[in-house]
Amino acid sequence: MHDNPKDGPGGAGPRSGVRRAFVASLTGTALEWYDFAVYSAAAALVFGDLFFPSEDPLTGTLLAFSTYAVGYISRPLGGFVFGRLGDVIGRKKVLIATLVLIGAATFVIGVLPTYGTVGVAAPIALVLLRFAQGVGVGGEWGGAVLLSSEFGDRRRRGFYASAAQVGPPAGNLLANGVLAVLGALLSEDQFLSWGWRVAFLLSGVLVGFGLWIRAKLEETPVFKAMEAEQSRPEAPIREVFTTRPRALVAAILCRVGPDVLYAMFTVFVLTYATEELDMSRGSALAAVLIGSSLQVVLIPLAGAVSDRVNRRALYGWSAVAAGLWPFLFFLMVDGGGWVPLVLGVVMGLAIHSLMYGPQAAFIAEQFSPRLRYTGSSLAYTLAGLIGGAVAPLLFTALLSAYDSWVPLALYIALASVITVVGVWLGRDAADAAEEDATLAAGAPQEQGPASSHVHAQPSEAAVSPADVR
Secondary structure, eight states: OOOOTTOOTTSOOOHHHHHHHHHHHHHHHHHHHHHHHHHHHHIIIIIHHHHSOOSSHHHHHHHHHHHHHHHHHTHHHHHHHHHHHHHHTOHHHHHHHHHHHHHHHHHHHHTOOOHHHHTTHHHHHHHHHHHHHHHHHHHHHHHHHHHHHHHSOGGGHHHHHTHHHHHHHHHHHHHHHHHHHHHHHSOHHHIIIIIHHHHHHTHHHHHHHHHHHHHTOOOOHHHHHHHHHTOOOSSHHHHHHHHOHHHHHHHHHHHHHHHHHHHIIIIIHHHHHHHTSOOOHHHHHHHHHHHHHHHHHHHHHHHHHHHHSOHHHHHHHHHHHHHHHHHHHHHHHTTOOHHHHHHHHHHHHHHHHHHHHHHHHHHHTTSOGGGHHHHHHHHHHHHHHHTTTTHHHHHHHHHHHHOSSHHHHHHHHHHHHHHHHHHHHSOOHHHHHHHHHHHHHTOOSOSOHHHHHHHOOGGGOOOOHHHHO
């Protein structure tokens, strides 16, 4: 299936526009995860001493990590605010605003005075900036997905939408690479004094590149068609909750399993390998970096595969594999050895890629074009609260309480079951393609259930289970 430069809205735009949209989508999410990874490292290494001084170093570190959680808590606000605006004023304008917000907040953290300089104002400012990061992230993901997928061919939505999904491994690799270089070039005193700031200030480079790319983009063809037909929603948040409740639930639940699995094989596995398997942190980190590097290739590949097979089926069976793999993983690594750890992490992240690659397209397809930014953003941010935000804490609590890996594997299995339910509640790509085709053709309102979601007023847009499915 090849791009056709003459395709209409929702099809493939000009090749240069499609490529630019793909890069713009990837850049934004890579910046998001670069910021989060750098912040996480700084919270563990320096923020406790510099912003939350305490006689007990552990207390300072815990307070620093509490600011990390603020970035997750504020995401739904970004989803509500920017998701709504994306369906009302356009994808491009909102994505420029979220990119500026995320990048500016990260850059300012890099020049923020410490507690020793301005007192209690320092941690307060840090929390507020972290909150701003989270708000921007909450509005970024849904738009990044639509930016690439609405410029691309509808028949290749899985591949084009995966641009936003490549951001997390790319951002993590970039952040770890920057920190590794700084660690090699600077002494510990230099890093604590000013070196950590360099990692935050570098986000300005990514922001500048992202803005340059996004400023050159036109509005997506799908949103242009909505403007032409005057079908933009006036109250998209209300419409999502009243006319697409099943779609919203499906989109939220389908994210839980991948989020928990990712937290296991990129975050908690470092703790498990060092504390339970007596490995060095460097060895554990190397295993994660190998798996993350492969994800940069596997995620778009999985998105492309989902365009050629049934996307729901691929997602669902991958969720089943995600629920089973941790049991095998822990049995493999309990015998010790770095090679089994690497193989286990690589396989875990490969299974994650099979869900994460098609995930953006699957979530977007649950909503009609006129509600797609709002619905996708709400699903992404609300799912984060019950998935990725709490998973590392629950892993730690379960291991501490039971001193066994079995509860950890059962937790991942439960999260995977939740995802299978979400996939079952969702609808197939063909249904979304029919809606998009109707919008592109400018069909009148009386075209059956699919087009009614595009044109109907809120009171007329009731959705039956069969329609959503």
